[in-house]
Amino acid sequence: TLALFNEVQLPRPEQMLDSYPHQLSGGQKQRVMIAMAISCQPNILIADEPTTALDVTVQKTILQLLKKLQLERQMSMMFITHDLGVMAEIADRVLVMYKGKIVEQGTVQEIFANPKHPYTKGLLACRPPLDRKLRALPTIKDFMEVDNSGNLVEAKKSVAEVIRELEMPAGNLEIRKEKLYTQNPVLQVQNLQTYFPVRKGIFGKVTGYVKAVDDVSFDVFPGEVLGLVGESGCGKTTLGRSILRLIEPTSGNIIFDGTDIRALGNGDLRRMRKNMQIIFQDPYSSLNPRMTIGSAILEPMQVHRLHENDKSRKAKVLELLDRVGLPSKVYNRYPHEFSGGQRQRVSIARALAVEPKFIICDESVSALDVSVQAQVLNLLNELRDELGLTYIFISHDLGVVKFMSDRMVVMNAGKIEEMGNAEEIYFNPKNEYTRKLIDAIPKGEIIHI
Incomplete structure (x- = not known):
């Protein structure tokens, strides 16, 4: 052995x-x-x-x-x-x-x-390209459809043609940046620390601390997608959960919409969480297997007393299901009846049910195959534009983060290694750790085979 x-x-x-x-x-x-x-x-x-x-x-x-x-x-x-x-x-x-x-x-x-x-x-086109910025990712539907008789109908387009059609015009990124960064930040994280004690012996004596988040500071602007990338164990998820106080930070300030979240009591924190939601990594464990899909989406509205009654809440659930691309007939179905991609769509609908301003997407596509991943990423971007949402997008996949993000934060061992424009960090990384992450990405291009 x-x-x-x-x-x-x-x-x-x-x-x-x-x-x-x-x-x-x-x-x-x-x-x-x-x-x-x-x-x-x-x-x-x-x-x-x-x-x-x-x-x-x-x-x-x-x-x-x-x-x-x-x-x-x-x-x-x-x-x-x-x-x-x-x-x-x-x-x-x-x-x-x-x-x-x-x-x-x-x-x-x-x-x-x-x-x-x-x-x-x-399948080849669905992966976020690393050498260019797209408005949306190609999906299987760009290349084929299945008609009512079950026959496959092919769209006569090459991978290169589809990608060219979806490429973002050169000036659009600059216009978007100008619009985003003239506003006041919606979220300010200042010197945030989250430490976990290491205990040993039968009396549980504290012998040290794991510094999961170690003196982290950044701002997030309304309508922005801030990407958070790094290896497993670097503190990404702990940082996301500390911002929402799902994990209590050790020290530092979290200012959301002018309110210090760390100073809030339980009642005020619950009301604040209406505006701050999270989409978890695992669509298989984040939904209660004993609750129907409709009940899972309706429950947050009841908790926050949104809408007049359950009838109007049900109407809102059906509207949300439609918005995330699921038919109304799934309302009474249970999670085990859905694929991973469909469950993640339900999780997105549940997060949207309380009409938040800000959503943390914690590895929300890492459990999905590339074709479904592309659909979910496109959906998140559409919702951002339509509803004016702000995201922190957490992932270990730098290619996905580059596609989704306006700015990118690279984390390592609880600290920020590098922060800046997503395109700039990818094409001109300043830090050796960032270069290591970029070099490890499978390129999947013919020149590298």
């Missing part, structure tokens, strides 16, 4: 032997699973979405490890993923499946240079 742990490059292998899963990071758990899989000397290794929940730097190390093991052990590997950018990093041949059938296959070069099937084109 120790030899296997060394082979998969686990740190401190002797200590890992006596550790429990909850004590390991996501990347370490994945290395343990790889060690288990290769312990039987297999001829073929099936890797089912092995990097989906990992941040880009950990993902890169896992991909390198799998490649190394495959070459050293001379084993075949079937790598299953929804992200063709990742596929480009590791595969020799690609098979594309749609509704249980293989619709296209070929070498990586053939698939990326000249995709034939519209579904393949859609």
